[in-house]
Amino acid sequence: MAFAVPVWLAVQEELLAQNEADYGASSCFDTFDDEALFQLFHLSRPCILFIADAVRIRMKDAAPKKSQLPVDEMVMVALNYYAHGVSTTAVLQKAGLRQTECPTTVVGTISGVIAGMSDVFISFPLTLDARTNVALKIEKFCGIPNVLGVLAPAHFKIRASPYEKDAFRSFINALGYTSVVSQIICDCDGNILSVEKCCVGGTFEQEMWDSSFKGREMQEDLHSPFWLIGGKGYHLSKHVLTPVSLPANNNEIRFNEAHAKILDVMQTTLDSMKRRFRLSMMHWCRKTY
Incomplete structure (x- = not known):
């Protein structure tokens, strides 16, 4: 799919x-x-x-x-x-x-x-100048420097067969419905920079990131010295910025506010896409992944 x-x-x-x-x-x-x-x-x-x-x-x-x-x-x-x-x-x-x-x-x-x-139309910024331009726009938008984009899972509802119990359970995501999930990266304007993977809905975000092409590229410092913004489902790492779990001072509070602002762009982008293309809201899945 x-x-x-x-x-x-x-x-x-x-x-x-x-x-x-x-x-x-x-x-x-x-x-x-x-x-x-x-x-x-x-x-x-x-x-x-x-x-x-x-x-x-x-x-x-x-x-x-x-x-x-x-x-x-x-x-x-x-x-x-x-x-x-x-x-x-x-x-x-x-x-x-x-x-x-x-x-x-x-x-x-x-x-x-x-x-x-x-x-041709979905491409990650590959040159240093292109990455710098994207990062400057994001810094102007939310105040966090050296960020290339927002990393998030995109869940698409499916109807999985309940008769294959093991397979059915693997499609159930954290929100309790059956889905498949893709990994998406977008910039602060909601432009899609990368789409990867198509996994069962129960796949964890970090697991999907670790096995993705873009994740391996970032781990190999092919896009240094930049970050991606990720939600709580990701681990804080050299190239993924997650929110501070228990902010203890004003700086950490302000960081979380800026983090939430840019992360909200991804949610808005996905919501808009699903409203426009109702096909992405529901699929019948006849095979396992």
């Missing part, structure tokens, strides 16, 4: 809001006004057209099957499914599909194309 698709789409809105390009060519989205587009896809028109163009470019060399929908209509079906977790009647009718038809093949095809582009 991969979450690159909704995460990748979520980080594009800020970029696209500043670039109202004239796309010219007609598409299946033209018959919807802006309000209808947002209700159906939870995205703005420039964002939708950008995605459709990007997918079309990636798929232009693929030999289409006779039964395959035009690329724009495939994108329309997929984005609608991401937004609501089901296909709405208006979109199925627009694509010429019946309510009883399952769009999973279309959604799977588009998801594969978009996921293949995720590393």
